[in-house]
Amino acid sequence: MSQRNNIKKLDCRLSAAAEYARPGAVFADIGTDHAYLPVSLCLRGTAPSGVASDLREGPCRRAAGNIEKAGLSDRISVVRADGLDGIERFSPEDIYILGMGGELIAAIIGRSEYAKKSGVRLILQPMTHPERLRAFLLGDGFEITDEKLVSDQAGGPGGSRGGRGARSCIYQLICARYTGERRIPQDTPEEAAVLLLGKINIEKGGGLLSSLALSYARSREEEAAGLRASGCDREAAAERAALIAAELKKIAAGCRKDG
Numbered sequence: 001m002s003q004r005n006n007i008k009k010l011d012c013r014l015s016a017a018a019e020y021a022r023p024g025a026v027f028a029d030i031g032t033d034h035a036y037l038p039v040s041l042c043l044r045g046t047a048p049s050g051v052a053s054d055l056r057e058g059p060c061r062r063a064a065g066n067i068e069k070a071g072l073s074d075r076i077s078v079v080r081a082d083g084l085d086g087i088e089r090f091s092p093e094d095i096y097i098l099g100m101g102g103e104l105i106a107a108i109i110g111r112s113e114y115a116k117k118s119g120v121r122l123i124l125q126p127m128t129h130p131e132r133l134r135a136f137l138l139g140d141g142f143e144i145t146d147e148k149l150v151s152d153q154a155g156g157p158g159g160s161r162g163g164r165g166a167r168s169c170i171y172q173l174i175c176a177r178y179t180g181e182r183r184i185p186q187d188t189p190e191e192a193a194v195l196l197l198g199k200i201n202i203e204k205g206g207g208l209l210s211s212l213a214l215s216y217a218r219s220r221e222e223e224a225a226g227l228r229a230s231g232c233d234r235e236a237a238a239e240r241a242a243l244i245a246a247e248l249k250k251i252a253a254g255c256r257k258d259g
Helices: 012-018 036-043 057-069 102-110 130-139 189-197 199-204 207-230 232-258
Strands: 027-030 050-054 076-080 094-100 121-126 142-151 170-178
Touching (some): 012 036, 012 094, 012 121, 012 142, 036 057, 036 076, 057 076, 102 121, 121 130, 130 142, 130 189, 142 207, 170 207, 189 199, 189 207, 189 232
Parallel strands (some): 027 050, 094 121
Antiparallel strands (some): 121 170, 142 170
16 A cells, blocks of 8 residues: 555554554554554554544644545544543543653543543553552552563654653553552562562563663662762661662662573
8 A cells, every 4th residue: 555655664662562452452542643653553454443642733733644644534533632531432442651751641540530441451651750650550450461671772753752761762661451459569679679660571581671770770879879968867768769779780680690
């Protein structure tokens, strides 16, 4: 089809997210920007239809233009909406929220009852604070069913979507569904490290996990040093940051040993 030649290839980050698509599932892409992901899902035949939404008018215009260029205007709706507001009209089964801060993603999910509907899956990619997103999901009754890491050094189409702030160009993807079983993470350095990296990612191991763990460890060490320099009343917080850094280094060392 000539339309296919007009659509940009997904970058590694969006390709990894697309791998979670269930064949035949209607999708919603929240914060769609250029609609690269929705167009790809429909052109490859994975999804029959879906909705691409964004809060701003400009991204909605860009999305609509790319969808029209691909000949998919009859299959992909474009709506201007705040998060998941009104998304129930389209009955999506796979909901993508990618390239936003972890706290914002948590807030979007937290405002929506539809996200808790049976059969709905969330595919999430936080650019910052994955630990706060995971803590929210677990505490609000969501089960994290899978996680993956992907490196996108080159950027490319779709790479500008929230790209600033990525830690060493290693992106975290989280797949979750609502079960109603709530688990409040313990306030320990071990649990803090797991929330940063993801339990499933840690079980999978690998070089990307080792690199990400070391990157977070350096940040926590810098935080500890800054806290100690600011005064003796911050010693407890500094010690906690240092203990988290040690846990992260331990995980990284385990990855190297396994490899």
